Amino acid sequence: MIPDKVVxxxxxxxxxxxxxxxxxxxxxxxHVKLAKFQGEFIWHAHDEEDELFLVISGSFEMQFRDRTVxxxxxxxxxxxxxxxxxxxxxxEVCILLFEPAGTxxxxxxxxxxxxxxxxxx
Amino acid sequence: MIPDKVVxxxxxxxxxxxxxxxxxxxxxxxHVKLAKFQGEFIWHAHDEEDELFLVISGSFEMQFRDRTVxxxxxxxxxxxxxxxxxxxxxxEVCILLFEPAGTxxxxxxxxxxxxxxxxxx
Numbered sequence: 001m002i003p004d005k006v007v008x009x010x011x012x013x014x015x016x017x018x019x020x021x022x023x024x025x026x027x028x029x030x031h032v033k034l035a036k037f038q039g040e041f042i043w044h045a046h047d048e049e050d051e052l053f054l055v056i057s058g059s060f061e062m063q064f065r066d067r068t069v070x071x072x073x074x075x076x077x078x079x080x081x082x083x084x085x086x087x088x089x090x091x092e093v094c095i096l097l098f099e100p101a102g103t104x105x106x107x108x109x110x111x112x113x114x115x116x117x118x119x120x121x
Numbered sequence: 122m123i124p125d126k127v128v129x130x131x132x133x134x135x136x137x138x139x140x141x142x143x144x145x146x147x148x149x150x151x152h153v154k155l156a157k158f159q160g161e162f163i164w165h166a167h168d169e170e171d172e173l174f175l176v177i178s179g180s181f182e183m184q185f186r187d188r189t190v191x192x193x194x195x196x197x198x199x200x201x202x203x204x205x206x207x208x209x210x211x212x213e214v215c216i217l218l219f220e221p222a223g224t225x226x227x228x229x230x231x232x233x234x235x236x237x238x239x240x241x242x
Contacts, residue, residue: 001201001204002185002190002198002199002200002201002204003198003199003201005190005192005196005197005198006196006197006198007195007196008195008196008197009195025173025197025199026199027171027172027173027199027201027219027220028151028170028171028220028221030149030151030219032173032197032199032219049149050148050149051148052146052148052153056195064123069123069126071126074128074129074130074177075126075127075128075129076126076127076129076146076153077123077124077126077127078123078124078146078147078148078153079123080122080123080124080148083122083123098148098151098153098219099148099149100149
């Protein structure tokens with residue numbers, strides 16, 4: 001009835017693939033996901049979903065068309081629906097995501113980096 | 122259009138009151154809140170809301186009627202709607218909460234520890 005607690009470090013230890021968010025929790029129709037980013041992702045937006053990025057370790061930049069926001073451990077950013085963005089990580093960064101269940105990592109851009117049914121970790 | 126990033130430590134530095142969650146973000150009808158717990162809270166449940174507790178620093182216990190879950194930094198627990206719970210913190214703990222906008226800290230129990238309109242930090 002009550003889900004087990006999630007030890008974030010244990011989940012991250014078994015997550016090897018970059019840019020492939022995995023589900024670690026679900027509540028109120030939202031998913032909690034963990035992801036590792038390294039390198040450059042693609043420009044995309046989510047038509048219907050706001051997305052929260054919380055840095056667990058490392059750092060990265062969220063690029064917008066008109067500015068860039070640098071994020072470090074212990075910081076989070078909410079990207080509202082409809083806003084084009086591109087995460088870029090010079091080195092590996094570990095991220096916790098909050099977003100509606102069903103949110104695609106590539107939003108409305110699609111393409112071969114899309115993870116259609118993220119696994120649970 | 123894009124909210125500023127949130128530096129969790131900066132927000133926590135100005136939050137003095139225990140058991141008084143403050144709003145630090147909003148997305149998809151959900152609130153991100155920060156709170157400091159110390160001591161024992163009251164038994165309560167939320168009829169319609171699942172609630173996520175992520176430990177930013179320190180540790181606490183979430184008591185349920187049939188068991189207790191100990192939580193430390195970097196761990197989170199989702200308490201499903203309808204499940205009675207009571208957080209207890211022997212020492213001060215800093216928590217990030219993720220729950221539907223409008224969720225009351227005391228759920229269906231009410232009483233004088235209810236924070237009706239949490240401030241934004």
